Amino acid sequence: MTGAPLDTDIAIETPEHIVFRHRVAGPARRCVAYFVDICICYGTFGVIAIFVGLLFIGAHAVGDEMSGLAGAGVGVLLLLAFCAEWVYFVAWEGFQGRSPGKRAANLHVVTIEGRPIGFREAALRNVLRAADILPIGYVVGVVTMLCTKRFQRLGDLVAGTMVVIEGRSLVRAQPIVLYPPATAEELAALPMVVRLDPDERAAIELFLRRKQTLGPAREHELAEMLVEPLGRRYDFSRRDPSRVLALLYELAMNAGRGDAPPSSRQSSPPGGPPSWR
Amino acid sequence: MALTSHVNEGAFAMRRQHDWTALESLVRHAQVHGVKRLTAEEIARLSPLYRDLCADLAAAQAARYSAPLVDSLQALTASAHTIVYGVYARSTSSRSIRFKDAALAFPRAVRRHRTAMTIAFLLFFVPFFAAFFASMHDPSFAFRVASESQLRGLTESYRAGFAGGRESGQGAMMAGFYVNNNVGIALRCFATGIFFGLGSAFYLLSNGLATGAIIGYVTSQGAGDNILTFIVGHSSFELGAIVIAGGAGLALGWSLVSPGEKTRMASLRHAGKDAAVLASGAAAMLFIAASIEAFWSASSAPDVVKRTFGGVALLLVLVYLFLGGRGGADVEEAER
Known part of the structure; x- marks a missing residue:
C-alpha cells in the first residue's frame, strides 16, 4: 500500500528521482528460508551419503581392490560437506540473487542501494555466516539484525546487502467497480463535485475492498464511522452508508476529464523502429 | 485538499x-x-x-x-x-571474476594490507616457533595440544616413511578432508575477524601453537626429516593462506576499531571489498595446498625431488605475492 510507511520499509531513490520502498525481511521470515535451504542442502547430502555408504559396503564385499573407489567416495563426500557449508549459498545468491529457500519464502538479496548483488557480495555475506552463527544458532546474527534498521546481520553489514521481501506481483489488482451502477436518483442526492483527501480516499478504498468479508452489522458500523464526517461536509441523507461510500468513491475517482489529451509522447508500436530519445 | x-x-x-x-x-x-x-x-x-x-x-x-x-x-x-x-x-x-584480473588483484590486495599481514604472520609464527622449540626441548609440552596416543600414532606413520606412497583412492579421500578442514578453518579465521580482529588473532595463535607443538614433538621423536619432507611441498601455500586469511580478518576488524573519517559501517563495507578478494584468494591457495598435500606430499617420490619442489613452491608463492601485478597497482589505487 502507498499509505504511511512501516518502520521496516526502506526507501530507495532511483536516478530518476522516483522513490520506491522495499520491505526488509525480519529474522522470522529469514529463519524459515534458512530452514528450507538447510533441508535442501543436507537432504541432498544425506542421499549421496547413503549412496556412498552402500558403495563402501559393496566394495568391502567384493574385495580390497575396490577400496580405492570407496576412499574416493568418502573424499567426494567431504568435498560435498564443504560445498554445503560454504559454496551453496554463495553460488545461488551470486547467480540468482537468492537461494531456493529464499525463493520459497519470497525473499531477495539486494545491495543497500537496491541493486542486485554480484559474486563479491554473495561471497562476503555468506562467509561471514561463520561469525553470525556464533556462539550457537545465529545468536550474534539475530542480535545484530535487531540492532540495525535494515535487519542486517554481520555478513550483510560487511557486504552492504539487505534481504527484502519480493515486490508485489506485476498483475494489477482489479479496480473497484460500482455495482449496480449509480441511478440518476442516487446521484441527485449527492453533491456534484466530491473532493476526498488522500486519507479519506484510502480509507474508503480499504473499506470497499474488505466489504465482502464483513458481516452486515459490522459493515454498517464501519461505514457509519466513515460517512459521518463526510455527511457533515456534504449535506446528504445516509440511509445506506455502505452504498453511499461506494457512490462517493466512484464520483471522486471520475473527477477530472475523462478524455485523455493527445499524448505528447509518441509511443512506438511494438516491432516498430526504435525511438532514440 | x-x-x-x-x-x-x-x-x-x-x-x-x-x-x-x-x-x-x-x-x-x-x-x-x-x-x-x-x-x-x-x-x-x-x-x-x-x-x-x-x-x-x-x-x-x-x-x-x-x-x-x-x-x-x-x-x-x-x-x-x-x-x-x-x-x-x-x-x-563480477569484473574481478575474470581469471587474469583476479590473479592480479589478489597479490595487490595482500600488499595493500601489508601491516595486517605482518601482524598476522607474527601472530602465527611466533607461537609456532615457541611451541616447536618447547616440544623439542620437552616433548610432553605437545600433550597439551593433542592427546598422547594421537601424537604417537602420528609419529609412527611419519617414521614409516613414504616408500609405500598412497593409493589414489586414499589420496582423493584426503583431498576432500584437507579442503573441508583447512579451507573451513581459514574462512572461519577470516570471518571471526569482524569481532575487532579478536577471532582471527585467536585462530592464528591457536593454530600456530598446535602446528608448532605437533611438528616439534614428531621431530623430537626422531622423525624430523620425514615430516619436513612431507610438509615442505604444500606448507608455503597452506600456511601462507592461513596468514592471509587471518590478516584479512584483522584488517576487517581494524576497520571497525579505527574507521578514520568514515562512519564505522561505511568503513566496514569499504574494508569488505578487499577482504573478499583476500579471502577468496586464500581459499584458492588452500585448494592448491590440499591437492598437493593429498596427491604429492605423501607420494613415494624421492626426498630430494620433494624438497626441491617445496623450495620452488615457496619461491613461487613469495614472488607471486610480492611482485604479482606490480606496476598496474597505481591504476588499481586510482580506481578506488
Whole structure:
C-alpha cells in the first residue's frame, strides 16, 4: 500500500528521482528460508551419503581392490560437506540473487542501494555466516539484525546487502467497480463535485475492498464511522452508508476529464523502429 | 485538499496501458533469459519506456490515484529498475571474476594490507616457533595440544616413511578432508575477524601453537626429516593462506576499531571489498595446498625431488605475492 510507511520499509531513490520502498525481511521470515535451504542442502547430502555408504559396503564385499573407489567416495563426500557449508549459498545468491529457500519464502538479496548483488557480495555475506552463527544458532546474527534498521546481520553489514521481501506481483489488482451502477436518483442526492483527501480516499478504498468479508452489522458500523464526517461536509441523507461510500468513491475517482489529451509522447508500436530519445 | 489531476484515473490508465504492457513483457523476458538475450531494438526501447514509467509513477502518486494502480506501477518500476541498473552492478562487481584480473588483484590486495599481514604472520609464527622449540626441548609440552596416543600414532606413520606412497583412492579421500578442514578453518579465521580482529588473532595463535607443538614433538621423536619432507611441498601455500586469511580478518576488524573519517559501517563495507578478494584468494591457495598435500606430499617420490619442489613452491608463492601485478597497482589505487 502507498499509505504511511512501516518502520521496516526502506526507501530507495532511483536516478530518476522516483522513490520506491522495499520491505526488509525480519529474522522470522529469514529463519524459515534458512530452514528450507538447510533441508535442501543436507537432504541432498544425506542421499549421496547413503549412496556412498552402500558403495563402501559393496566394495568391502567384493574385495580390497575396490577400496580405492570407496576412499574416493568418502573424499567426494567431504568435498560435498564443504560445498554445503560454504559454496551453496554463495553460488545461488551470486547467480540468482537468492537461494531456493529464499525463493520459497519470497525473499531477495539486494545491495543497500537496491541493486542486485554480484559474486563479491554473495561471497562476503555468506562467509561471514561463520561469525553470525556464533556462539550457537545465529545468536550474534539475530542480535545484530535487531540492532540495525535494515535487519542486517554481520555478513550483510560487511557486504552492504539487505534481504527484502519480493515486490508485489506485476498483475494489477482489479479496480473497484460500482455495482449496480449509480441511478440518476442516487446521484441527485449527492453533491456534484466530491473532493476526498488522500486519507479519506484510502480509507474508503480499504473499506470497499474488505466489504465482502464483513458481516452486515459490522459493515454498517464501519461505514457509519466513515460517512459521518463526510455527511457533515456534504449535506446528504445516509440511509445506506455502505452504498453511499461506494457512490462517493466512484464520483471522486471520475473527477477530472475523462478524455485523455493527445499524448505528447509518441509511443512506438511494438516491432516498430526504435525511438532514440 | 487533494490535488486533482486533469485526467481521471481510468483515462490515464487507458492511455498509458500500452506502454506499460510493452515494458512489462520486456522486463519479464529479461528476468527469465537475461538482458543479453534482448535484441538491439528491445534494448533501445527499454530505457525510454522505463523513464516514461517513472514519470507515470510520479504523476500517479501526485494525483493520488488508487492504491492498486500505484502499487502495480511501483512494482513494475522496481523490476525495471533492477533490469536497467542491475546490469551495471553486475558488470562492476563480477569484473574481478575474470581469471587474469583476479590473479592480479589478489597479490595487490595482500600488499595493500601489508601491516595486517605482518601482524598476522607474527601472530602465527611466533607461537609456532615457541611451541616447536618447547616440544623439542620437552616433548610432553605437545600433550597439551593433542592427546598422547594421537601424537604417537602420528609419529609412527611419519617414521614409516613414504616408500609405500598412497593409493589414489586414499589420496582423493584426503583431498576432500584437507579442503573441508583447512579451507573451513581459514574462512572461519577470516570471518571471526569482524569481532575487532579478536577471532582471527585467536585462530592464528591457536593454530600456530598446535602446528608448532605437533611438528616439534614428531621431530623430537626422531622423525624430523620425514615430516619436513612431507610438509615442505604444500606448507608455503597452506600456511601462507592461513596468514592471509587471518590478516584479512584483522584488517576487517581494524576497520571497525579505527574507521578514520568514515562512519564505522561505511568503513566496514569499504574494508569488505578487499577482504573478499583476500579471502577468496586464500581459499584458492588452500585448494592448491590440499591437492598437493593429498596427491604429492605423501607420494613415494624421492626426498630430494620433494624438497626441491617445496623450495620452488615457496619461491613461487613469495614472488607471486610480492611482485604479482606490480606496476598496474597505481591504476588499481586510482580506481578506488
